[in-house]
Amino acid sequence: MRESPAPTIAELIIPTRVHTPESAAFEEMVAVMNGVAVALWHNDDFAYTAEAELASLQAQEFHEKVVFVAVVDGVIVGRVVADFPLEEDAVTATLLVDVVPELRGRGIGSALLAKGEDLVQDGGRTVIAAYTEHPAATLHGGPVVRADAGPSGLPADSPDVLFAQRRGYRLGQVERFSSLELPMPQGRWDTLLADALAHSGDYRTVSWWRSAPEDLLDEFAALKERMTVDIPQSGIALDDEQWTGDRVREHENELIARGEPLLTTVAQHIPSGHLAAYTEITVPDDGDKAEQYDTLVALAHRGHRLGTLVKLENLRRLADRAPRIRRLLTWNADENAPMLAVNDAFGFELQGLTGTWQKSLA
Ligand SMILES: CC(C)(COP(=O)(O)OP(=O)(O)OC[C@H]1O[C@@H](n2cnc3c(N)ncnc32)[C@H](O)[C@@H]1OP(=O)(O)O)[C@@H](O)C(=O)NCCC(=O)NCCS
Numbered sequence: 001m002r003e004s005p006a007p008t009i010a011e012l013i014i015p016t017r018v019h020t021p022e023s024a025a026f027e028e029m030v031a032v033m034n035g036v037a038v039a040l041w042h043n044d045d046f047a048y049t050a051e052a053e054l055a056s057l058q059a060q061e062f063h064e065k066v067v068f069v070a071v072v073d074g075v076i077v078g079r080v081v082a083d084f085p086l087e088e089d090a091v092t093a094t095l096l097v098d099v100v101p102e103l104r105g106r107g108i109g110s111a112l113l114a115k116g117e118d119l120v121q122d123g124g125r126t127v128i129a130a131y132t133e134h135p136a137a138t139l140h141g142g143p144v145v146r147a148d149a150g151p152s153g154l155p156a157d158s159p160d161v162l163f164a165q166r167r168g169y170r171l172g173q174v175e176r177f178s179s180l181e182l183p184m185p186q187g188r189w190d191t192l193l194a195d196a197l198a199h200s201g202d203y204r205t206v207s208w209w210r211s212a213p214e215d216l217l218d219e220f221a222a223l224k225e226r227m228t229v230d231i232p233q234s235g236i237a238l239d240d241e242q243w244t245g246d247r248v249r250e251h252e253n254e255l256i257a258r259g260e261p262l263l264t265t266v267a268q269h270i271p272s273g274h275l276a277a278y279t280e281i282t283v284p285d286d287g288d289k290a291e292q293y294d295t296l297v298a299l300a301h302r303g304h305r306l307g308t309l310v311k312l313e314n315l316r317r318l319a320d321r322a323p324r325i326r327r328l329l330t331w332n333a334d335e336n337a338p339m340l341a342v343n344d345a346f347g348f349e350l351q352g353l354t355g356t357w358q359k360s361l362a
Contacts, residue, residue, distance in 0.1 A: 005072060005073070006107070006111070007070035007071060007072050007077065007078070007107075007108050007111055008070070008071045008072075009068050009069070009070055009071075009111055009112065009115050010068065010069060010071060011066070011067070011068050012025060012026060012029055012067040012068065012069045012079065013025065013026070014026065014054070014057050014058065014065075014067065015054065017054075018050045018051055018054055019050075023050070023054075025069070025076070026050065026053075026054065027050045028075075028076050029067070029069055029076050029079055030048065030049075030050045030053045031050075032076050032077070032078075032079075032100060033053075033079065033098060034046075034047035034048065035100065036098050036099075036100060036101070039101050040133060040135065041135055041352075042135075045289055045329065048258075049259070051257075051258075051259065052258040052259055052260065055254055055257035055258045055259075056254060056258060058257075059250060059251075059253075059254040059257075061086075061247075061250050062085070062086055062241075062247055062250065063083050063084060063085055063086060064083070064084040064086055065081060065082070065083050065084075066081070066082045066084075066119055067079055067080070067081050067082075068080050068082075068112065068115050068116070068119075070099070070108045070111060070112050072103065072108070077099060077100045077103050077108060078097070078098055078099035078100060078103075078108050078109065078112050079096075079097075079098060079112065080095055080096065080097045080112040080113065080115055080116040081094075081095070081096040082094070082095055082116050082119040082120060082123075083095075083096070084123055084125065085239045085241065087239050087240070087241065087242060089239070090125070090239040091125055091126050091127050091237070091239060092125060092127045092128070092129060092237060092238065092239050093119075093120045093123060093125040093127075093128055093129075094128070094129045094130070094131075095113065095116040095117070095120070095128055095129070095130045096130070096131065097109055097112045097113050097116065097130065099112070104159065105159075109163060110167070113130075113167060116128075117361075120361065121361060125361070126360060126361045126362040127237050127358060127359075127360055127361070127362075128169075128358065128359045128360075128361065129172075129236065129356055129357065129358050130164060130169060130356075130357045130358075130359075131354055131355065131356060131357070132154065132158065132160040132161060132164060132354070132355040132357065133160075133177075133352060133353075133354050133355075134154055134155060134158060134160075134352050134353045134354070134355070135351065135352040136350055136351055136352050138155060138158070138352075139155060139352075139353065140155065142155060142156065142157065143155075143156040143157070144156055145161055145165070145171050145355075146171070146174075147171045147172055147173050147174050147334070147355075148172075149173070149334070149335035150173070150174050150333065150334030150335035151334065151335075152174050152176065152334045152353055153174070154171065154174065154353060154355045161355070164355070164357045167359070168359050169357035169358065169359045170357065170358055170359070171355050171356075171357055172236035172237075172356050172357060172358045173236050173333060173334070173335075173355075173356040174333075174334040174353055174354070174355055174356075175331045175332060175333055175334060175353065175354040175355075175356065176331070176332050176333075176334055176340065176350060176353060177329070177330070177331050177350070177351045177352045177353065177354055178329075178330055178331075178332070178343060178348040178349055178350050178351055179289075179327050179328065179329050179330070179348065179349060179351050180327065180328045180330070180343075180346055180347055180348045180349075181326065181327060181347070182315070182318075182319070182325060182326050182327065182328060183319060184315070184346065184347060185347075188345075188346075188347060189312070192308055192312060192345060192346065193312055195305060195308070196305040196306075196308040196309040196312060197309070198305075199303075199304050199305040200267070200304045200305055200306055200309050202269060202270055202271060202304075203267045203268060203269055203270060203276060203277075203301075203304065203306060203309065204267070204268055204270055205265050205266065205267055205268070205309060205310060205313040206265070206266050206268055207263070207264065207265040207266075207313060207314065207317050208263075208264050209261065209262075209263055209264075209317075209321065210252060210256060210261040210262065211249070211252050212248055212252070212264065216266070216275065217245040217248060217249075218244075218245050219274065219275045220248060220266065220275060220278065221243040221244050221245050221247065221248045222243070222275075223266070223275050223277075223278055223296065223298060224241075224243040224247075224248065224278070224294070224296075225240075225241060225242060225243040226296055226298055226299075227241070227294050227296050228240050228241045230296060230298070230299055236356050236358055237358065255282055258282075259284060259285040260282040260283065260284045260285070260291075261282070261283060262280050262281070262282055262283075262293065263280070263281045263282075263283050263314060263317055263318055263321065264278060264279070264280045264281075264314070265278065265279055265310045265311075265313045265314040265317065266278040266310065267297075267301075267306045267309055267310050269301065275298075276297065276298050276300075276301035276304075276306055277295075277296060277297040277298065277301060277306035277307065277309070277310050278294065278295070278296060278310060279292070279294065279295040279296075279307075279310040279311050279314050280292070280293035280294050280295075280314075281293065281314055281318055281328065283318065283321065283322050283325065286324075287324075288324055288325060288326040288327060289325065289326070289327040289328070289329060290318065290322070290325045290327075290328055290329070291328070291329045291330070292328055292329065292330035292331075295307055295310070295311065295339065302338075307338075307339065307342045308342055308345070311342070311346065315328075329351070330343065330348060331354065334353070
């Protein structure tokens, strides 16, 4: 069914501000992508304001981001975002491709992906990552496509899975997307806390809202750098990220500008003063859901229930700061058994699976 006019693929100019004549196309793109997210999840968990999306696209010091849109009859019907990590030796780029559900199967996604792959090639990168998302209701127990590691698979008959496979992408990793109802039942909370405290005598927690304290900044940056190294990433190539205090500040400021500042708790090893673990939640200015970002326990400090300790303390702070938050969303690698065990004990429930696909251009 390809009788409709071919889409025009054009670069989207990233405006300096929203609500100006120059920002109309950008705002249209955000509205179209919000519609795609609502159609997929049947809720507005992943619908964002134009201000928030602009803040993320404008943060380009450590990632270059380029957007092309597909236009049919003067209307935006899809887009590709090409994201280039700017580390000196980076080899990867990420492509996010989405088309409005009503016009799928007409070659628009293929045209956007081809544009994105040209950008990656021109940018001298050799490994492309792309994502597919699969709500729990679409996981029907039929044939699945698996990554090398992890027990879960993606539905083999999903149009998105077929699209990725037919264009040379390989499933590198499956992530579990889950959510936790807040507040947690008191009994579960007490059990988890007693267990964590019994194992973490040499550690204390420190928490902050929005920005890390200056005296912990460099050590916190060093811990964040481990996030691209110390996590399970069996089937995918990731560029190692270099984190400095400046980069932590840019990340904090991007989320403040999005209207979703970070609430962070770290565990500090009391005898040495070193930071051993951290966890982050982004807390939107309104609404009832928040998103879990990184959680990491440094390799040398594992086995002391520090993941549980920092998560509990961050949730306690969240309840103080924003009691309206009733759901916490999180994503974990399907093969990350220790992290999933912590989340199961908290009571997180599966909402869907995400596939990370990779294609090598070399
Ligand atoms: C994946 C996606 C971008 C494809 O967009 P699209 O415009 O449907 O792409 P195309 O029309 O170029 O190709 C879709 C393929 O599915 C087939 N198809 C037929 N009817 C279809 C329908 N109703 N819906 C989806 N695909 C259909 C097409 O014929 C084509 O087959 P091919 O792979 O053998 O060529 C789109 O489905 C989407 O936005 N999905 C959600 C986001 C996503 O998963 N993106 C990551 C992609 S790696």
